[in-house]
Amino acid sequence: MTDTVAQASTVANAKAAPDTMAWDSGLRRLMMIYLPLGCFVLILLFPFYWMAITSFKPNAELMNYKEHNPFWITSPTLAHIKHLLFDTAYPRWLWTTMLVAIGATTLSLIASTLAAYAIERLRFRGSPYVGLGIYLAYLVPPSILFIPLATVVVQFGLFDSPLALILVYPTFLVPFCTWLLIGYFKSIPYELEECALVDGATRLQILRRITLPLAVPGLISAGIFSFTLSWNEFIYALAFIQSGANKTVPVAILTELVTGDVYQWGALMAGSLLGSLPVAIFYSLFVDYYVSSLTGAVKE
Amino acid sequence: MSVTTLPPLALVQRQPNWLVRLFDYKPFLVVMCLAPAIGLLAVFLTYPLGLGLWLAFTDTTIGRKGEFIGLENFQYLLTDPLWWNAVFYSVVYTGIATFGKFALGFWLALLLNNHFPFKSLLRAIILLPWIVPTVLSALAFWWIYDPQFSIISYLLVDVLHWRTSNIDFLGSPWPARFSLIAANIWRGIPFVAISLLAGLQTISPSLYEAAMLDGASAWQRFRYITFPMMMPILAIVMTFSIIFTFTDFQLVYAITRGGPGNSTHLLATLAFQRGIAGGELGEGAAIAVSMIPFLVFATLFSYFGLARRKWQQGESND
Numbered sequence: 001m002t003d004t005v006a007q008a009s010t011v012a013n014a015k016a017a018p019d020t021m022a023w024d025s026g027l028r029r030l031m032m033i034y035l036p037l038g039c040f041v042l043i044l045l046f047p048f049y050w051m052a053i054t055s056f057k058p059n060a061e062l063m064n065y066k067e068h069n070p071f072w073i074t075s076p077t078l079a080h081i082k083h084l085l086f087d088t089a090y091p092r093w094l095w096t097t098m099l100v101a102i103g104a105t106t107l108s109l110i111a112s113t114l115a116a117y118a119i120e121r122l123r124f125r126g127s128p129y130v131g132l133g134i135y136l137a138y139l140v141p142p143s144i145l146f147i148p149l150a151t152v153v154v155q156f157g158l159f160d161s162p163l164a165l166i167l168v169y170p171t172f173l174v175p176f177c178t179w180l181l182i183g184y185f186k187s188i189p190y191e192l193e194e195c196a197l198v199d200g201a202t203r204l205q206i207l208r209r210i211t212l213p214l215a216v217p218g219l220i221s222a223g224i225f226s227f228t229l230s231w232n233e234f235i236y237a238l239a240f241i242q243s244g245a246n247k248t249v250p251v252a253i254l255t256e257l258v259t260g261d262v263y264q265w266g267a268l269m270a271g272s273l274l275g276s277l278p279v280a281i282f283y284s285l286f287v288d289y290y291v292s293s294l295t296g297a298v299k300e
Numbered sequence: 301m302s303v304t305t306l307p308p309l310a311l312v313q314r315q316p317n318w319l320v321r322l323f324d325y326k327p328f329l330v331v332m333c334l335a336p337a338i339g340l341l342a343v344f345l346t347y348p349l350g351l352g353l354w355l356a357f358t359d360t361t362i363g364r365k366g367e368f369i370g371l372e373n374f375q376y377l378l379t380d381p382l383w384w385n386a387v388f389y390s391v392v393y394t395g396i397a398t399f400g401k402f403a404l405g406f407w408l409a410l411l412l413n414n415h416f417p418f419k420s421l422l423r424a425i426i427l428l429p430w431i432v433p434t435v436l437s438a439l440a441f442w443w444i445y446d447p448q449f450s451i452i453s454y455l456l457v458d459v460l461h462w463r464t465s466n467i468d469f470l471g472s473p474w475p476a477r478f479s480l481i482a483a484n485i486w487r488g489i490p491f492v493a494i495s496l497l498a499g500l501q502t503i504s505p506s507l508y509e510a511a512m513l514d515g516a517s518a519w520q521r522f523r524y525i526t527f528p529m530m531m532p533i534l535a536i537v538m539t540f541s542i543i544f545t546f547t548d549f550q551l552v553y554a555i556t557r558g559g560p561g562n563s564t565h566l567l568a569t570l571a572f573q574r575g576i577a578g579g580e581l582g583e584g585a586a587i588a589v590s591m592i593p594f595l596v597f598a599t600l601f602s603y604f605g606l607a608r609r610k611w612q613q614g615e616s617n618d
Binding site: 071112 | 320323324326327329330332333334336337338340341343344345347348349351352355360404407408411412414416420422423424425426427428429431432433434435436437439440441443444446449451454458486489490494539540543544547548549550553554567568571572575576581584585588589591592595599
């Protein structure tokens, strides 16, 4: 690893060598690459640092910048998190969000695996158009749909029920997952399936025994992505859920914790931090899948 | 001998499993495989889309079935200064935020395309703002924009002594508008940077080598190799970005809820306020429908405007 890095840097130096001195190119590299990168990282991460540090600050420090340096905590406290976990319905909201995210992810993974397999491998007349139609569905933003969807949800008697969210989230998850999985199925050699067909396997056996095991990385990508998107969804959850107990974390923090004129910044930030942690942990475990699905979906 | 005995044996094995045979019958299988996805999308996407169009022409309110009233909703919107204000801000918001996201995101992608240690770690860190729920990071921005305890004000007033008074980020229209745009750019940079980085990595190094041999400067290499090669992916990412910035809801709803004085309403938040919070479903649907022409125009513009080069060169349109 260090070897390749060293090699790469010598290559870069060699390229710059003809017109600049070695120290100059080092300085240039510092100014042109590391300094801007440092600024980007600082700005992109600062809100999280601020969120984290606020959630452990006692109220006295939070509201007094004259005597306490706001960038640091002198006496950290767990009071905000304790308040959140024991005085509010926060654990309940976390549980609902988890349930909705897992339900919606499972449903859309099943639906989109089958759809992607049919479009990519069972090639029938018009299969590219079905694929295109599903892709176009991804371009319909939730902001246009939420008002009529609210009436549909009421018609089905699902208003104020997490089940409504589980059924509605696939509208933006299925197009994305299908598109991602079509790309994955494409990368699996068709010859493998032909061999199995010749050996007398049925189509479903092929899907279960050959295609799916080979598409596991794609399935993981689609799964974690769907989980993240459902965890983060806001507008549907805001429009379809009314009772405090059934709300998801993002909606509940905004509508249940923001009360009165004096905002409880400590509790709000602690809630945001705890609400972000599950996806952040998930993300840290599967970083490469995230990056590949993000870029894969764009490239397709 | 064995050849003659084999077919009946296979027949005997297969005959009773009519279910297996049914599932091996291709048209049936295609229908079965597509049914869940198409069913979900038809019931919860296509039907509501049509219903939304219908609602926009009715005077439906929550709890009362509306009647067809023709273009009345839209006529009302055209005379409504709040709607015009929302259209104006939606366009400004989308324009400035998209420009900012792509300028900074492209720059970040170019920076990340260099060799340096801990690159994958850095890439992972940079995606964080995009992974974390928008509303939760918006709350952090709300706190950063606090009139009294804003950390930015503290930095400018007490540490750097550049100003003498705190900045009133969200109290008056224009500062509030730009504060929201800044938050949107912050959230959008990672997605743009990582997608464009993937595009940058597909450009063959031999092109740069050839250009360097011909004596092209760094700027020329960027202008005549990187930029044209990135056009197709830029077009796609920009189309997505414009659609989801124009219809943005979460950031504005979380930070200002359209205030101060309704100056920061986007069309989506205005539709929510009228349609769900105010109960005027018909009018809310009309506002939502009024986004569609803008979206179609923006999509066509960004997609064909930017992808033009590609099909002019006669490459396949994949």
